[in-house]
Amino acid sequence: MKLLEYEAKAILKRAEVPVPRSSLVRSLEDRPTLPAVLKSQVPTGGRGKAGGVCIIEDAAALPGAIRKILALPINGFTPKVLLAEERLAITHEYYLALLIDKPMAEIRLMAHRNGGVEVETNAPESFFALALDSKNTESAGEQLAEYLELPGQSFALQDIIEHLYKCFIANDATLLEINPLVLTASNHLVAGDCKMELDDAASFRHPEWQFEAKAANTNFVTLNKAGNIATIANGAGLAMATVDAVTGAGLVPANFLDIGGGANSASVLMAFRKIMEYSHVQAIVINIFAGITRCDEVARAIIEAREHLKGLPPLFIRLAGTNVDEAKHLLAEYTISMLPTLEACLAAAKKEVGRG
Ligand code: GDP
Ligand code: MN
Numbered sequence: 001m002k003l004l005e006y007e008a009k010a011i012l013k014r015a016e017v018p019v020p021r022s023s024l025v026r027s028l029e030d031r032p033t034l035p036a037v038l039k040s041q042v043p044t045g046g047r048g049k050a051g052g053v054c055i056i057e058d059a060a061a062l063p064g065a066i067r068k069i070l071a072l073p074i075n076g077f078t079p080k081v082l083l084a085e086e087r088l089a090i091t092h093e094y095y096l097a098l099l100i101d102k103p104m105a106e107i108r109l110m111a112h113r114n115g116g117v118e119v120e121t122n123a124p125e126s127f128f129a130l131a132l133d134s135k136n137t138e139s140a141g142e143q144l145a146e147y148l149e150l151p152g153q154s155f156a157l158q159d160i161i162e163h164l165y166k167c168f169i170a171n172d173a174t175l176l177e178i179n180p181l182v183l184t185a186s187n188h189l190v191a192g193d194c195k196m197e198l199d200d201a202a203s204f205r206h207p208e209w210q211f212e213a214k215a216a217n218t219n220f221v222t223l224n225k226a227g228n229i230a231t232i233a234n235g236a237g238l239a240m241a242t243v244d245a246v247t248g249a250g251l252v253p254a255n256f257l258d259i260g261g262g263a264n265s266a267s268v269l270m271a272f273r274k275i276m277e278y279s280h281v282q283a284i285v286i287n288i289f290a291g292i293t294r295c296d297e298v299a300r301a302i303i304e305a306r307e308h309l310k311g312l313p314p315l316f317i318r319l320a321g322t323n324v325d326e327a328k329h330l331l332a333e334y335t336i337s338m339l340p341t342l343e344a345c346l347a348a349a350k351k352e353v354g355r356g
Helices: 005-014 059-071 137-147 151-170 200-205 236-248 265-275 295-308 324-333 342-355
Strands: 022-025 036-040 053-056 082-086 090-101 106-112 128-132 173-184 189-191 195-198 220-222 229-233 255-257 283-290 315-321
Touching: 005 022, 005 082, 005 151, 005 195, 036 059, 053 059, 059 082, 090 151, 106 137, 106 151, 128 137, 137 151, 151 173, 151 189, 195 200, 229 236, 229 265, 236 255, 236 283, 236 342, 265 295, 283 295, 283 342, 295 315, 295 324, 315 324, 315 342
Parallel strands: 229 255, 229 283, 283 315
Antiparallel strands: 022 082, 036 053, 036 082, 090 106, 090 173, 106 128, 173 189, 173 195, 220 255
């Protein structure tokens, strides 16, 4: 589950990691303290480049900016709320992140001297990387201060890393990225932005998780980031069989997904959004045998996804069971066709991949 920036920063603040003073803006009636930086709260990066981050100096410019950013879609997301932050006097922007390295079974600290919106242009080997555990946060801070050429900030960095590490563990995070980590004119290090992802599978032990993006798709498993086929099925057995059939057809499944028995159109739509993050997927195979799940709910999600998600790969759909006739009618209205069997879906998907 991806948190919005303001949700992530609230967690950082409680963990004693410095964040800018802020307030939320939901409408023209809200009056943040100026000057301020207005930031679109969407669960996607690249907001700065897309026009979703705006510095407001005076009150006259505020209503126009609020209206503009609230209406601006970024990567298919339109914000419900904006974050208004005190403007920072930025001396330098660094990159700092904690992430889980699954193959190595470790939490990795990553950093770069040159953070900010162009961080991707840095060569991969130029990043600072270190396996972090509960015992080496102090020495990690020292090494980081040296790498960042910030000898005077060694203690501050030790503190930040220790707090980030505790926060990462306590919240069952899978990613915690601060970009930029800002060095201010008064020599303070402040988290200018924060992306945080939490492990949906841990939601059962976090009753306090009340975020905009509800924990869902706990049964979504990444199989291959470079896979060319995404799968959506219901029931663990059918979902596994679907993945196997994709492989059997000579295609590469990107994921396993069991949408579960109580899936509604909102949770299925969430699955489509998640699949959109897999840039190599060329076709989506949907294989539903509905008992408790209702085909019409799945159809509604399919229609909504087709209408609203730009760049959605072609869908190959097999639906059977509860309310399948209603689903067929709904889909037909949008000229979306169903196929009779999974084999037919795979054959069509294979043609699609061959074309790409
Ligand atoms: P992202 O593009 O979605 O990663 O959004 P960020 O929150 O990282 O903002 C993008 C860029 O806006 C940052 O790298 C900064 O250069 C700039 N920015 C953000 N907050 C401030 C601020 O308080 N003051 C100033 N001067 N620039 C800011
Ligand atoms: Mn950023």
